[in-house]
Amino acid sequence: MEVVLIPPANSAPVHLPETRAVPVIRADFSDDGGWERLRDEICSPTTEGFAAAVEFVEDRSLVGLVGAAIAGCFPRAYPTRYRHPVLFVVDAVTVSLPEHPLLVVNLNEHDDTGSFRTLPRQVQAIENNLSIANMDVAEFARSTGPDGVFRGF
Template identity: 75%
Template structure:
């Protein structure tokens, strides 16, 4: 699959059924935390992902950070995201040194994940391990 060249971690739109949901998600993701932290993300639309499930999406992006990619993670707004009330995004590991598979996160936690992974303050597996039993990370 094609990974867009972005300055910040990509949030990729893979479901195009509801433009309103997409716009609300973008607002939620970039909304600063109470402490003033913001998610360093760029929003990208990729129609090639339409209809793919999370396994196919995650498998389509090889773990090639730091050699090939600028970011250790990407976020995907897929059919599951758009279908569920909490709007859990798929979080895909791109780090070739960490073997942890994808998990989901609520939009309000994209900032924590992106910020901590970008400065190597935490590792992907720490967030994946902290996901609730349903596989969604809602915070520590």
């Protein structure tokens, strides 16, 4: 199954394959080594033993877009038309900043919480808690720092 995403103005439609786990989308292709390091960090269990159930997707149609432009490509389709409440994006901001904060895009059609950023080592906490409905996106978004990055509780 494929979800067609609403593209930015003057862009071709973006297609996201249906994934079994929460997608981590690569939207910046400037640093292959950095992408591999981020993948390793996201896949590594936390000190408590929690692992993120994610699936990595490369999408060149998002190259050059960051933040709100990327978030605007994705419809609020969870839970009726999409199985995941969020997706994570590795964009130019992620690659360029020292902490490598990923974009967290809220896909919940019943929640108007906007996107925010998170450290790679917090993907596990976000994915795990959302997947079991222990927390919602707003709880993580409210816990971001002044710079809009979630670094943990």
